[in-house]
Amino acid sequence: MTDTPSNAQRGATSREPFWAGYWRSLKPLEVEEPIDVWVHRPPAYVLARLLLPTPVSPNLITVCSIVLGVTAGVCIVLPFQHHLPWAGGLVFASAVFDCADGQLARLRRSSSPFGRMLDGIADLTVSTVVVAGSAYLILRKFWQPHWLLGIVALLTLLTIVTSSFHTTMYDQYKNVFLRLTHPSYRDGEDFDTAERRYLAESQKRTPFMRFAWAIYFFFLRSQRDYVQKFDPYCDTRFSEYPPFNEQHATLYRRYAGSLMRVWRTWFGFGSMVFGLALSIAFDVTEYYLLIRLVLLNAVFYGYLRPRQRIASERTFREIASPA
Numbered sequence: 640m641t642d643t644p645s646n647a648q649r650g651a652t653s654r655e656p657f658w659a660g661y662w663r664s665l666k667p668l669e670v671e672e673p674i675d676v677w678v679h680r681p682p683a684y685v686l687a688r689l690l691l692p693t694p695v696s697p698n699l700i701t702v703c704s705i706v707l708g709v710t711a712g713v714c715i716v717l718p719f720q721h722h723l724p725w726a727g728g729l730v731f732a733s734a735v736f737d738c739a740d741g742q743l744a745r746l747r748r749s750s751s752p753f754g755r756m757l758d759g760i761a762d763l764t765v766s767t768v769v770v771a772g773s774a775y776l777i778l779r780k781f782w783q784p785h786w787l788l789g790i791v792a793l794l795t796l797l798t799i800v801t802s803s804f805h806t807t808m809y810d811q812y813k814n815v816f817l818r819l820t821h822p823s824y825r826d827g828e829d830f831d832t833a834e835r836r837y838l839a840e841s842q843k844r845t846p847f848m849r850f851a852w853a854i855y856f857f858f859l860r861s862q863r864d865y866v867q868k869f870d871p872y873c874d875t876r877f878s879e880y881p882p883f884n885e886q887h888a889t890l891y892r893r894y895a896g897s898l899m900r901v902w903r904t905w906f907g908f909g910s911m912v913f914g915l916a917l918s919i920a921f922d923v924t925e926y927y928l929l930i931r932l933v934l935l936n937a938v939f940y941g942y943l944r945p946r947q948r949i950a951s952e953r954t955f956r957e958i959a960s961p962a
Contacts, residue, residue: 657688660746661680663745664687665742665745666817666826667817667824669816669896669903671903674913675738679731679737679909680742683738683739684742686700686735686743687739690739690743691743697739697743697744697747697754700740701737701740701757701761702757702761704734704736704737704761705760707730707765708730708764709764709765710729711730711765711768711769711772711919712726712768715772715773715919716775723776723920726772727916727917727920728920730919734909734912734916737761737762737765737912738909740758752828755827755828756833756851756852757851759858760851760854760858763854764854765912766803766911766912769912770802770915772919773915773918773924776922776924777925777928778792781925794928801932801935801936802935804869804939805935806908807862807865807866808866808869808902808939809907809908810862810908811862811866811875812873812898813826813827813902815877815891815895815951819880819883819887819888820891820892827877828878829859829863829876830860830863832878833856833859837852837856863875870944870947872948872951874955881958886961887954890954891954894950894953895947901938901942901943902943905938906939906943911931914927914931
């Protein structure tokens, strides 16, 4: 997520008492997932602090997260002894490394657009591999009769699609919340901003960078298109947001603060990965499928969508036409 820090940066943070920097290594707590704060990020912080005085970059940590996630997918389908507990442990380790890259960047007080892009690609890659492996476990259990296999396959596909909507919308509203309520913290970029950056960096494109940009654009375009259907009142052009002021922050917290608590608790990438890690380790992925398909979708479509539309409509209307 960042370039190698200067010696001054390393020294300033490495002299800090070990656990004193933990809260500084986090994103603002209003958008941090509780499962990350209390489960994934503590070991990730230990890893980040151990790497702080070294030349290891956050980007390398991100690559390690991808390798761990892909290895977990391989362990799911290879039937060696205890392969599922190993797979679940690797999924958990991948989530820890996914947290550690950003924490290391924040400890070093530096970041880069490419690092954030690589982090998004890592999330997409790991989730695709692990979710595909989970689907394999479920379909293997319900192989016969064929009519039952067809029903289970359809339900599994619906769960995969709607779960991608869950994490996509959490990411969107997290970015909106940070833009409107925090004076300096920025996370994520919109499609138009990414496209301008892509054109400006045309001379730096290696084959890997072209591949990475293709995945990144796919995610941003899909996110933009789904946001417009889910919540037509939410402005997806972050670059067009007004400068921070306390009135806008108070306004959005009033309308969307309680909703963000629900988003970050149940619908983020961290909570999904933690659920996958546990369900794979204990070979109960079909139950986790039902929880996400029935309970989370009931909250997502029945509670969050109508209330988030109201919050967005009121917020952006009042920002555009202050009293």
